[in-house]
Amino acid sequence: MNVMSDWIEIGRIEDIPRQGARVVATPAGNVAIFRTLNDEIFAVRDLCPHKGGPLSQGIVCGKRVACPLHNWVIDLASGDAAPPDEGRTACFPVKLENERLWLQLDRPE
Amino acid sequence: MKKQRLIVIGNGMAGIRTVEELLKIAPDAYDVTVFGAEPHCNYNRILLSPVLAGEKTLNDIILNDDDWYASNGITLHKGRKVVAIDRRRRLVRTEDGLEAGYDRLLLATGSMPFMLPVPGRDLPGVIGFRDIRDVELMLEASQKYRHAIVIGGGLLGLEAANGLKKRGMAVTVVHLLDTLMERQLDKPAADLLKRALEDSGLDFRMEAQTKAILGHDRVTGVRFKDGSETPADLVVMAVGIRPNVDLAKSAGIHCERGILVNDTLQTFDPRIYAVGECVQHRKQLFGLVAPLFEQAKVCANHLAEYGIARYEGSVTSTKLKVTGIDLFSAGEFQGGNGYEELLFQDPARGIYKKLVVESNRIKGAVLYGDTGDGAWYFQLMRDGTDISAFRENVLFGQAHLGDAGHGADNRAALMPDTAEVCGCNGVCKKTIVDAIVQKKLFTLDDVRTHTKASASCGSCTGLVEQILQSTLGSDYSVSPAKKPLCKCTDHTHEEVREAIRAENLKTIPEVMRFLDWKTVDGCHSCRPALNYYLLCQWPNEYRDDPQSRFINERAHANIQKDGTYSVVPRIWGGVTNPKELRAIADVAEKFEIPTVKITGGQRIDLLGVPKQQLPAVWAELGKHGLVSGHAYGKSLRTVKTCVGKEWCRFGTQDSTKMGIDLEKMTWGSWTPAKVKMAVSGCPRNCAEATIKDFGVVAVDSGWELHVGGNGGVKVRATDFLCKVDTEEEVKEYCGAYMQLYREEARYLERTAHWIERVGLAYVQERIVSNPESRRALYERFLESQKSAQIDPWAVLAKESERQHFEPLRKVG
Ligand code: SRM
Ligand SMILES: Cc1cc2nc3c(=O)[nH]c(=O)nc-3n(C[C@H](O)[C@H](O)[C@H](O)COP(=O)(O)OP(=O)(O)OC[C@H]3O[C@@H](n4cnc5c(N)ncnc54)[C@H](O)[C@@H]3O)c2cc1C
Ligand code: SF4
Ligand code: FES
Numbered sequence: 033m034n035v036m037s038d039w040i041e042i043g044r045i046e047d048i049p050r051q052g053a054r055v056v057a058t059p060a061g062n063v064a065i066f067r068t069l070n071d072e073i074f075a076v077r078d079l080c081p082h083k084g085g086p087l088s089q090g091i092v093c094g095k096r097v098a099c100p101l102h103n104w105v106i107d108l109a110s111g112d113a114a115p116p117d118e119g120r121t122a123c124f125p126v127k128l129e130n131e132r133l134w135l136q137l138d139r140p141e
Numbered sequence: 142m143k144k145q146r147l148i149v150i151g152n153g154m155a156g157i158r159t160v161e162e163l164l165k166i167a168p169d170a171y172d173v174t175v176f177g178a179e180p181h182c183n184y185n186r187i188l189l190s191p192v193l194a195g196e197k198t199l200n201d202i203i204l205n206d207d208d209w210y211a212s213n214g215i216t217l218h219k220g221r222k223v224v225a226i227d228r229r230r231r232l233v234r235t236e237d238g239l240e241a242g243y244d245r246l247l248l249a250t251g252s253m254p255f256m257l258p259v260p261g262r263d264l265p266g267v268i269g270f271r272d273i274r275d276v277e278l279m280l281e282a283s284q285k286y287r288h289a290i291v292i293g294g295g296l297l298g299l300e301a302a303n304g305l306k307k308r309g310m311a312v313t314v315v316h317l318l319d320t321l322m323e324r325q326l327d328k329p330a331a332d333l334l335k336r337a338l339e340d341s342g343l344d345f346r347m348e349a350q351t352k353a354i355l356g357h358d359r360v361t362g363v364r365f366k367d368g369s370e371t372p373a374d375l376v377v378m379a380v381g382i383r384p385n386v387d388l389a390k391s392a393g394i395h396c397e398r399g400i401l402v403n404d405t406l407q408t409f410d411p412r413i414y415a416v417g418e419c420v421q422h423r424k425q426l427f428g429l430v431a432p433l434f435e436q437a438k439v440c441a442n443h444l445a446e447y448g449i450a451r452y453e454g455s456v457t458s459t460k461l462k463v464t465g466i467d468l469f470s471a472g473e474f475q476g477g478n479g480y481e482e483l484l485f486q487d488p489a490r491g492i493y494k495k496l497v498v499e500s501n502r503i504k505g506a507v508l509y510g511d512t513g514d515g516a517w518y519f520q521l522m523r524d525g526t527d528i529s530a531f532r533e534n535v536l537f538g539q540a541h542l543g544d545a546g547h548g549a550d551n552r553a554a555l556m557p558d559t560a561e562v563c564g565c566n567g568v569c570k571k572t573i574v575d576a577i578v579q580k581k582l583f584t585l586d587d588v589r590t591h592t593k594a595s596a597s598c599g600s601c602t603g604l605v606e607q608i609l610q611s612t613l614g615s616d617y618s619v620s621p622a623k624k625p626l627c628k629c630t631d632h633t634h635e636e637v638r639e640a641i642r643a644e645n646l647k648t649i650p651e652v653m654r655f656l657d658w659k660t661v662d663g664c665h666s667c668r669p670a671l672n673y674y675l676l677c678q679w680p681n682e683y684r685d686d687p688q689s690r691f692i693n694e695r696a697h698a699n700i701q702k703d704g705t706y707s708v709v710p711r712i713w714g715g716v717t718n719p720k721e722l723r724a725i726a727d728v729a730e731k732f733e734i735p736t737v738k739i740t741g742g743q744r745i746d747l748l749g750v751p752k753q754q755l756p757a758v759w760a761e762l763g764k765h766g767l768v769s770g771h772a773y774g775k776s777l778r779t780v781k782t783c784v785g786k787e788w789c790r791f792g793t794q795d796s797t798k799m800g801i802d803l804e805k806m807t808w809g810s811w812t813p814a815k816v817k818m819a820v821s822g823c824p825r826n827c828a829e830a831t832i833k834d835f836g837v838v839a840v841d842s843g844w845e846l847h848v849g850g851n852g853g854v855k856v857r858a859t860d861f862l863c864k865v866d867t868e869e870e871v872k873e874y875c876g877a878y879m880q881l882y883r884e885e886a887r888y889l890e891r892t893a894h895w896i897e898r899v900g901l902a903y904v905q906e907r908i909v910s911n912p913e914s915r916r917a918l919y920e921r922f923l924e925s926q927k928s929a930q931i932d933p934w935a936v937l938a939k940e941s942e943r944q945h946f947e948p949l950r951k952v953g
Contacts, residue, residue: 057950
């Protein structure tokens, strides 16, 4: 594991609504940063494995989001689509430190 | 913590279904052990008939194979009959002496064929029709012998007779009465059935009572009460079933005809539950799977210690699984005493339909020869829909209500494999059939999740249900009489709304807590519904929860396939002017909006706006007085109008002004599903008012009001509500109608479906014949509009709100 990888500061947890998401815009496309009801934070590529819908715009329930285009449900921790749908979207490491959110972009899991 | 031990006695359809339901909601609650007297895994008993007839193989009908039990950690004892239950020591004992202890016990022992108490009934060659063993015996006999007699002309008997005939035997069906399947059919339908079966080669002896079964080493014939005898090498008794209660009885569990259970499927011993054909619930015994599956669900809920579900009995319908015979029966099919009967008969085509009606509500149905509308009648019956508005056409089926649209009169069975069933998701018939067979799907819901068929617009639902039925050969798909709001709860829409009102629940978490929601914060189906119900119940008070709204309503714009949005400003009554048009043109140019389109709703759509740009676009439009058109909302959409009296040579009233007035009154209102209106200036109806949720057609002497139209997935022409004289009345009726719909329809149910469910007569009673009720509704509507009519675009275009539309951060 590469401990040297860069953590980028992306904002404060209050900037994201509970049961909601905001995006981090990158040259390689948006990364959606989700905040659950219990203040857990997840980062996944803002691209639904089905037809590329923006997951950040979906309804967040538990640790899952329903894609706004055709309602696939994506698990935020693994990026997997809920069966019987099949597909996965990339996840990124995020952490909360001193009230700040940090994201690691170079190592999608 | 040590897991509790659950023992299931009976490895059949009801028992294993309960285990499946339990695994879904509480997979780790129990160590499960199953005892089954048969040497097989759980199989689909219903399909024994097609196996006997050679249309399916035994392999096809296995529901849960050995791997399933193993991978779910279930200990299965096949071929081991439980002969004793020791309730004090809480253990069960099998015939071969194995003992096992339980914390909870589930009895699912099913039933046994009733064997007539006549001499000779124990002879070899005399059997019932219940399990794989019976089918094997019949197949063996069909290879060696020629003559079969089936005693009993009910569902099971006829299916057995048909199978044996298909296997080459000469079959006589003996029936005590003059009507076949008398528990499902009336005389005329039964006669049609008998004729069709005779044509296919079966013989019948009606009104014949069996006196004795003849033979020494094996059956050789049957003697009847009148002394006559008929030769037979095989006798199948299909005169009824008896719940298997001996085991329960011997353990001192209270039984009458079946094992007595309460609404939670608990027996008199609180540790012991029972489901399936072995139970007796509210005096009722069971013989079809649909109610057993409902019981399984409730029982699992209690085994999982959720403790909220109740089983309150079921309404069932029946079909006969004899290929080529199309028959449907449900409810009080006989009619008579106090009931009315609607009849359709076409003997030449072999079609017979009877609906039994009381106070304009369907109480029962018998269909023969054309059962395409069975599911629809069944739905009307369970919902208690008032059919007076379409009573004269009801026998012609659902496709005859409203004019065009792709109704449900397609015949699933006749469709080629490659035919597209679901146009939204491009699913063809074969995909659906394969999924049903390979993945063992039973319900419409299952088929939806696995294939996506009918998961989008839903117009092919009826067809998918028919495919399900023709593939499974039976009527499983009956959704439970009580339809839960979503998978997070067992409560119906109505129960949830009632709880919100009666218990003064004011937030989504409060509702979920009070009603024991199964998930922490719901799902994308229930949260928007709850948000709406709260908002409707507590107007001017409830704080809207944007996170529980679909993105379109959160962003106040329609999301497009590429993630951009569309912007549709309100064009009141479809009337605009150069200033507004110029403003729209300027915005389109300034923001380089790729597409500007005239919509089907008489307004202008700006398509392809990136999310970040929305507030700026709105601010610019707002400067010129343009506000949100709610093209994205479960709310009032457009009010279409025609030019009316002001210009048109036929116009009778000022339809344009009427439309604008209605739009000014109703805009901003949130509703269960979208609401569209139109006002036409004369009966030529250029504004297409008769396919709108609320349509107004001006006539010389006033205004005709029409309700419940839909121009979408399935076209439905409006029902005529009433005629009024003044513009003020149009507004009052319109507001009252909106409010009734807002307060009583289910979330996502459009007015067309709502009215089909509750009946036009009900709506008329609340709005037309009862002025007090109308005025009260109207007042509540106006009250709730006070805080609703705030332009959301103006609010969100403010600098302070713009961050919601911006990325959190840009990198690189
Ligand atoms: C823009 C427009 C098409 C057009 O270019 O003309 C349109 C576009 C959409 N319609 Fe429509 N409908 C449009 C007029 C209609 C009409 C005609 C009318 O209103 O007179 C109908 C049939 C009339 C009716 O509703 O009964 C219509 C029946 C539907 C339906 C089927 C509704 C039904 O109950 O059967 C849907 C699906 C749904 O709502 O679930 C739908 C859904 C949609 C959605 C919202 C699909 C979606 O979920 O993304 C489309 C949004 C596109 C967008 O971003 O604006 N649209 N849609 C029209 C907007 C009218 C407006 O000014 O607001
Ligand atoms: C030929 C046929 C056609 C049918 N067609 C239809 C139809 O079209 N539509 C419909 O809805 N229904 C139909 N049914 C009825 C349906 O199959 C039953 O309602 C359903 O199978 C009952 O489920 P159950 O679990 O209660 O009983 P079963 O499925 O019979 O399961 C009970 C199991 O318990 C076992 N058992 C009993 N006592 C013991 C014991 N002491 N120890 C261990 N194991 C024990 C039995 O061996 C049996 O395997 C049909 C039935 C038959 C036989
Ligand atoms: S605008 Fe309406 S008809 Fe056209 S593709 Fe979208 S939903 Fe279908
Ligand atoms: S793009 Fe996400 S569900 Fe289709």
